Amino acid sequence: MADERFKVKEIYKDIRALPPVVIRADGRNFKESLARLRFKKPYDLKFEKAMMAAGRALMESSGLGPLWVYTFSDEFNIFFKDLPFDGRVEKLDSVVPSFLSSALTLALKLSTPLAFDARVVPLHYEDVAGYLQWRQAEAWRNHMQSYGFYMLIREGLAEPQASKQLRGMKFEDIHEMMWRRGVNLNETPAWQRKGVFIYKKMVVKRGFDQGKKENVRVRRTEVEESWDPPLFGSKEGEAFLKSLKLF
Template sequence: MKGQNQASRDRAIYAEMRAIPPLFVRADGRNFKRLLSTFEKPYDEKFAKGMVKAAEILFLNSGFNPELAYIFSDEISLLFDDVPFKGRVEKLDSIIASFLASALTIILNFKDTIAFDARVIPVCGGEDVLEYLAQRQAEAWRNHINAYGYYGLRDSGLSENEAEKRLKGMKAADVHEMLFRIGINLNETPKWQGRGILIAKQRYEKEGYDPKLAQKVTATRYKVVSLWDLPIFRSEEGRNLIAQLVDC
C-alpha cells in the first residue's frame, strides 16, 4: 500500500510546482452572476461587506499571513511576503479558494454552493506590487463603468442581449455621457465601487505589565482594518499608502 501511495503522488500533476514570494494569490468568484441575481444592482454593499469579512477571516483564522488584500466585485488579490507549504502552487490555490468560498457561504448565508478559482502571480518587490495593484484598480474602474452602463441600458428598456451588444460598441466617454443624461455621475458614486477596497494590518502600541520586570511595557500589535475610501494607486497619495502597508 505504501508503494501504491508513493506511485499516486509521483503521478500528481504540478505537485512540485512552487512559487517564491513575494506573490499575489488572486481568487475570482465562479459563476457569481447567477448567485447574485437577487442582490442590488449594479453594486450591493452587503455583498461587498461579505467579501471584506471573508478576507478578514482569512487574515485571522486560516494559518496564512497575507500582507494585504485588494477587493473589487467578486475578486480578491492577496499579497504574501511569506507562504506556507514551501510555496507549492496547488496548495496555495486550492486552500485559499476553498477557504474563501466556505467563509463567504457562512457570512452571507448562501443556500447554493459557491466556488472561487485561484491563481498565483509572482511579483518582484515594492514597485511591482504597486503596478499589479494599479492594474487591478484600473480593471475595477472599467468594471464600474460597464456595470453602471449595462444596468442603465436595462433600465431604459433594453433586454439583456440588447444591452450587452449596445455596451460593446460604446466608448467609456459615451457611457459616461449616457449615464449623465439619466442622472448618474460616475465620479460621485461611492469610491469603493470604482476603486476597490483594501484590507491591511495596522500596527498599534499596547501597554501592559511585565511581572518579571515589575514594570509597565509597551508591545507592538497588529489589527486588521478595511479601507473603503482609496486614492488612485498611481497617484502620489496612492503610492505613499502602498509603501506604508507593504514590507517586501
C-alpha cells in the same frame, strides 16, 4: 510499492512559486448565484460587507499569513510576502479559494455554496504597485460597465442588446450617458470605484505589565480596512504602499 505508482502521477505537486506572490481569486458563476439572492444591481452593500468579512477571515484566522487583500466586484487579490506550503502552487491555488468560498458562504448565510477559482501570480517587489494599479483600473472599468449595463436593462433592453450597445461605447460615452440620467459616476461610493483594501498595520498600545507592575507600550499587528483607498498610481498611493513595508 503499488501506492507509489499513483503518487508519481500527482504531476503538479512539486511546482513551487517564490515570493512575493499575488493569488487572484474570482467568483465562479456569481452573476447567476447573486441574481437568485436578489441583490441590488449593480452594487449591493450587503454583498460587499460579506466579501470584506471573507477577506478579513483569510487575514485573521486562516493561518496563511497574507499581508494584504484587495477586492472589488467578486474578485480577491491576496498578497504574500512569505508563502505557506513552501510555495507549492497546487496548495496555494486550492486552499486559498476554498477558504474564501467557505468564508463568503458563511458570511452570506447561504444554504448553497459559492465557489472561487484562483491563479498564482509571481511578482517582483517593484511590480506590486503596478499590479495594484492594473487591478484598480479594472475596478473602475467594471464600475462604469456595470452602471451602464444595468441602466440599459432598467430601460427595457434585453441583456444581449445591452451588452452589444456597451461594446460600441467609449468610457466617456458611458459617463455621459449616465450623467444625462442623473448619475455622476465620479460621485458614486468610493468602494465601488476604487475597490476595498484590507491590510495589516503595526500599532502601539498601552498596557500594564503585572509582573513589573508598570505601564508599558506594546506593538501589535491589527487588520485595517480602507473603503476609500488611494489611487495606487498617485503619490498618496505610493506613500501608502511604502508604509506597508513590502520590502
